[in-house]
Amino acid sequence: MRITVSLYFKMRGIEVTGAENSQDAMRLAAQGKFNAAILDVTLGEENGLDLLDNLTRQHPTLPVVMFTSLGNDAALRADSLRRGAKGYFSKTEPIEILLEGVADLLN
Numbered sequence: 001m002r003i004t005v006s007l008y009f010k011m012r013g014i015e016v017t018g019a020e021n022s023q024d025a026m027r028l029a030a031q032g033k034f035n036a037a038i039l040d041v042t043l044g045e046e047n048g049l050d051l052l053d054n055l056t057r058q059h060p061t062l063p064v065v066m067f068t069s070l071g072n073d074a075a076l077r078a079d080s081l082r083r084g085a086k087g088y089f090s091k092t093e094p095i096e097i098l099l100e101g102v103a104d105l106l107n
Contacts, residue, residue, distance in 0.1 A: 022050070025051060036065065037065070052066065
């Protein structure tokens with residue numbers, strides 16, 4: 001899905017950098033070249049909410065949104081937002097919804 005989202009955003013003129021794992025994401029974020037981050041809740045054996053915590057703690061001005069296949073789980077959405085996510089999007093929704101949400105954050 002990461003590749004699909006990257007291609008979709010790139011086709012609309014938005015520069016995208018993908019991270020393979022949490023360590024890679026934190027290393028890239030430390031370079032300070034990003035306007036926003038899109039995270040999945042499930043990152044293989046890693047937990048996207050833990051990465052959210054780390055990103056918002058170390059980069060408090062970086063908007064982070066969650067993009068998950070776990071659907072519109074109200075408790076997960078509330079937890080993500082409480083932990084600092086600026087948005088929560090389901091992979092079951094059209095990808096345009098994610099693009100619009102990220103664009104709204106950046107404007």
